[in-house]
Amino acid sequence: MQSPPNPEKLEINSLEIMTLKDVQQNNGQDGKKIFVAIKNIVFDVSDSDSYKSDGPYGVFAGHDISISLGKMNISEEFLDQYGIVTESEDEIANINSWFSYFYQRYPVIGRIDDKKQN
Numbered sequence: 001m002q003s004p005p006n007p008e009k010l011e012i013n014s015l016e017i018m019t020l021k022d023v024q025q026n027n028g029q030d031g032k033k034i035f036v037a038i039k040n041i042v043f044d045v046s047d048s049d050s051y052k053s054d055g056p057y058g059v060f061a062g063h064d065i066s067i068s069l070g071k072m073n074i075s076e077e078f079l080d081q082y083g084i085v086t087e088s089e090d091e092i093a094n095i096n097s098w099f100s101y102f103y104q105r106y107p108v109i110g111r112i113d114d115k116k117q118n
């Protein structure tokens with residue numbers, strides 16, 4: 001029997017290492033996949049209509065959306081701000097619960113580490 005997804009069991013060290021730029025390049029344009037990142041974990045949301053350019057959350061495609069989710073704010077100024085701005089306790093709780101939502105719905109395909117050299 002397959003066990004339910006459990007974010008605490010995520011094997012961080014076995015994930016492909018990517019940069020934020022890799023995520024930004026997968027925004028659904030030109031037939032590319034659609035990635036979003038939450039707390040440096042990268043999800044492939046290509047199968048959802050929500051992140052297509054005409055979908056309700058199309059602005060999120062190809063971005064780190066941690067702070068957007070923490071603030072429940074779709075404004076572009078909050079994209080790609082994880083690790084740059086400090087979150088409040090409430091925002092951290094929001095981000096964590098959204099993380100679980102995404103983890104249950106979308107495949108994890110990598111993790112962001114901007115120290116990656118290539």
Ligand code: HEM
Nearest residue numbers: 045048050051056057068069070071072073074098101105
């Ligand atoms: C008028 C305000 C809003 C309404 C009526 C609304 C409505 C909805 C609905 C109905 C869904 C469920 C879609 C589904 O189950 O397929 C959803 C999902 C979602 N909403 Fe909103 N929303 C609103 C504002 C926001 C804002 C401000 C954010 C900013 C973070 C947000 C982020 C999300 C996300 C990330 C999802 C998950 C999409 C997915 O399944 O991948 N929403 N929203």
